[in-house]
Amino acid sequence: MPRLAVSLDFTKELSALARPVRRDAAVAVRRFLHNSPAGPTPERVRNARDPRVATLRLSDRYRGVVVRQRDVYWLVAILPDAEAWNYAQRHLFTVNSAIGVIEVWDAEALDRVEPALRRSSAGSTRRLYSHICDTDLLNLGIDQRLLPLLRLMSTDAHLAAVEPLLPESQYAPLACLAQGGSLAEAWRELDGCRCMLAETIDEDDLLTALVRTPSKAAFAADRVELDRILTVPDWCTFLYPPQHTYSHWETYEQPALITGGAGTGKTIIVLHRAAFLARAGTGPILLATFSQVLANELAAKLDMIIDDEVIRKRVEVTNVDRLAHRIVAEHEGRSPTLVGDVAKFWHEAAGSRFGAAFLLREWEQVILSQNLRTLEEYLAAERPGRGVDLSPEIRTNVWHAVEHAVGRLRQSGRRTLLQLVSEAADLLGQSTGDMLGDQAPGREPYRHIVVDEAQDLHPAQWRLLRAAVPPGPNDLFVVGDPHQRMFGNRASLAGMGIPIRRFHLKISYRLPHEILSFGVRLRGGGPVDGLVDGISEMYGYRSLQHGTRPMVREYVSPEAELTGLVAHVSEWLADGVPPNEVAVTARTVELVRTARAALRAAGIEVKVTALHGMKGLEFRRVAVIGVADGIVPSPEALTPATEDPTARAHDLQRERGLLYVACTRANELLYVSYSGRASPFLPT
Numbered sequence: 001m002p003r004l005a006v007s008l009d010f011t012k013e014l015s016a017l018a019r020p021v022r023r024d025a026a027v028a029v030r031r032f033l034h035n036s037p038a039g040p041t042p043e044r045v046r047n048a049r050d051p052r053v054a055t056l057r058l059s060d061r062y063r064g065v066v067v068r069q070r071d072v073y074w075l076v077a078i079l080p081d082a083e084a085w086n087y088a089q090r091h092l093f094t095v096n097s098a099i100g101v102i103e104v105w106d107a108e109a110l111d112r113v114e115p116a117l118r119r120s121s122a123g124s125t126r127r128l129y130s131h132i133c134d135t136d137l138l139n140l141g142i143d144q145r146l147l148p149l150l151r152l153m154s155t156d157a158h159l160a161a162v163e164p165l166l167p168e169s170q171y172a173p174l175a176c177l178a179q180g181g182s183l184a185e186a187w188r189e190l191d192g193c194r195c196m197l198a199e200t201i202d203e204d205d206l207l208t209a210l211v212r213t214p215s216k217a218a219f220a221a222d223r224v225e226l227d228r229i230l231t232v233p234d235w236c237t238f239l240y241p242p243q244h245t246y247s248h249w250e251t252y253e254q255p256a257l258i259t260g261g262a263g264t265g266k267t268i269i270v271l272h273r274a275a276f277l278a279r280a281g282t283g284p285i286l287l288a289t290f291s292q293v294l295a296n297e298l299a300a301k302l303d304m305i306i307d308d309e310v311i312r313k314r315v316e317v318t319n320v321d322r323l324a325h326r327i328v329a330e331h332e333g334r335s336p337t338l339v340g341d342v343a344k345f346w347h348e349a350a351g352s353r354f355g356a357a358f359l360l361r362e363w364e365q366v367i368l369s370q371n372l373r374t375l376e377e378y379l380a381a382e383r384p385g386r387g388v389d390l391s392p393e394i395r396t397n398v399w400h401a402v403e404h405a406v407g408r409l410r411q412s413g414r415r416t417l418l419q420l421v422s423e424a425a426d427l428l429g430q431s432t433g434d435m436l437g438d439q440a441p442g443r444e445p446y447r448h449i450v451v452d453e454a455q456d457l458h459p460a461q462w463r464l465l466r467a468a469v470p471p472g473p474n475d476l477f478v479v480g481d482p483h484q485r486m487f488g489n490r491a492s493l494a495g496m497g498i499p500i501r502r503f504h505l506k507i508s509y510r511l512p513h514e515i516l517s518f519g520v521r522l523r524g525g526g527p528v529d530g531l532v533d534g535i536s537e538m539y540g541y542r543s544l545q546h547g548t549r550p551m552v553r554e555y556v557s558p559e560a561e562l563t564g565l566v567a568h569v570s571e572w573l574a575d576g577v578p579p580n581e582v583a584v585t586a587r588t589v590e591l592v593r594t595a596r597a598a599l600r601a602a603g604i605e606v607k608v609t610a611l612h613g614m615k616g617l618e619f620r621r622v623a624v625i626g627v628a629d630g631i632v633p634s635p636e637a638l639t640p641a642t643e644d645p646t647a648r649a650h651d652l653q654r655e656r657g658l659l660y661v662a663c664t665r666a667n668e669l670l671y672v673s674y675s676g677r678a679s680p681f682l683p684t
Helices: 008-015 019-033 081-090 107-121 134-139 144-150 156-165 168-178 183-191 206-211 223-231 241-247 266-280 292-305 320-332 343-349 356-367 375-380 392-412 417-430 459-467 513-523 558-574 589-601 645-663
Strands: 003-006 053-059 062-069 072-080 091-095 102-106 218-220 256-260 285-289 315-319 448-451 476-480 501-505 528-530 532-536 551-555 582-586 607-610 619-624 666-675
Touching: 003 019, 003 223, 008 019, 008 072, 008 223, 019 053, 019 062, 019 072, 019 223, 053 081, 062 081, 062 206, 072 081, 072 091, 072 206, 081 091, 081 107, 091 206, 102 107, 102 206, 107 144, 107 156, 134 144, 156 168, 168 183, 218 223, 241 266, 241 501, 256 266, 266 285, 266 292, 266 315, 266 448, 266 476, 285 292, 285 320, 292 315, 292 320, 315 320, 320 417, 320 459, 343 356, 343 392, 356 392, 375 392, 417 459, 513 645, 513 666, 551 558, 558 582, 558 589, 558 619, 558 666, 582 589, 589 607, 619 645, 645 666
Parallel strands: 003 072, 256 476, 256 501, 285 315, 285 448, 448 476, 551 666, 582 607, 582 619, 619 666
Antiparallel strands: 003 218, 053 062, 062 072, 091 102, 528 532
16 A cells, blocks of 8 residues: 655645545545545656656546655655646755755755856856855755855845745755855754754655644544544645754743744644643643634644643643632632723823823833832832833832822722733732632643734743742743734843743745835834843744735725725635735724625625734735724824833834734735825835
8 A cells, every 4th residue: 555645735625626626636635545446546657757647537638746755755745747747847855964854845846946047147257156066065964966056146136036946955054145144154054944853864865854844734544534634624644844943842841932924823833832742741832822713723722732632732822811800709709800991990090200000011011020029129120121210209100100090900809801810820929729720830820821913922821830830841931923913011031030031933824025125114113022031023934835915005095995995805716816815904993894795795605803802813815994094093092202202113113013914914915005095014
């Protein structure tokens, strides 16, 4: 019976086919796996660049392309007959000599590049890689067949032109060297293209190379495994090298922080890390995030990764506020009452010098953040992120005003969520007991905690998480991006008693280059702080794919803008895009309501939500409307510059981040519209 491996490209191409073709192809692959007489037979490809390539007839007018070594068949593509034969003849499948991963080459296209390169570089004596000898390039895993092309290249543009034809494990070190990087730096880029170390590398051993390359191959020993590969979302099975490396790292000796831009796979890493720890069975696991909506989505996705009920029950998925609520409720013997609107308490406490908004932020961002209990502690405390210096006399007045508001809250018998979280952290710091179940490994209720969207957690929430897991190997695994912050929370993990080891993701696998570039320019606004000491720059991000440039449309009136929205969404649906793959979003509740009403009047039902509601979601096509001056940024969300210029700068960054998050939810096409004057955030 043959052994079958399935590539990521095969699953993507299969899912894009019409349902009858998809069904027939799946049946044919199952029959082939079980060596059924009714199954397809491998057919040899004449004039193939790789003699191991064959094709399988999987459906009427569709063929699968396979690479065979002994009894192992690797399904790499499913295409119409003529395209499948052409693909099979043109492509070459090799093993990288330095790191042992599979590489796929369009060898015919590369052959056609050489004459053009020779003509383009004929007038120049400069050569891009003249400072690197052949031996060093070969030691980096650069393929021998590529060397003649490299010796012709005279500019970065030459390398950029052949990038789509090169495996990432070839392009990454070459790009580093072309930009003046050292051999050591090029090796680091190459290391990012592998998931596991290879003690010995046999360039003829296809099977071992496939095992080392989980982003390109998933093995199916029976029908159950095959059906799972073909039906679950790709991210459940295929992990790109950094995603696999960080999620399957055996032991982190200290808390780990993974940062990265949109589309780099941070949430995928979180899910697979939780699954990896659950399968290890070393203790209860908490998968936490900042909102219950996101927690519910994480739980549903984790269900798709872990199909063993016993293993799945080892992971609790919730948001930090719910965890705090449960801890306090268990301690007090009743459910705590939360306050809905605290504004009136702060208006009562406000004076002529500082308003209610200032006092509330001072309480949340300074006093609760640092768990300050006395006036003396407050007088001595630093106030990071607060732009107005306060004298001891003014601090004393602020403290008394805060005490008044908090006292009024206490008299009402209600608490804010942040108060609840702070109390829960204190309770865990004292004694946990059986507060979260009989299986607690000690005072702390969890053995491992995995955190998604870490940039939006408040310092009080970090204190709770730190108290909920004993310090030790694999205790805290944290994922986030300060540039996607949606709230005003800022916390350096080291400053919270969580010394972290940081890893950074630079490649966006989900977004095409055009949307990623637009998003980075839109985000702008300089570096941001949080999660780590100092500031985080946004640079070095790149995408491995190209697509359509974002559409930015100006309209003469809000009514015309809505008409344009309905027309574009109608075209998308007519193109065959499923309604659940389309989203419309806006900054204000009023715009969301009017857009939803206009679409429904046209008989269109798609996701319509505020910018905040786009967090953690993905769609093929996204329309962001109302991106006009006076709407984005929202005037109501900005601190007056006269009150606190630093807070206003942070507010502007947060508003930029909100728009950046919404725009980078589109995997295929982004549409942005406004009427009147454009938002100052839109790149020119």
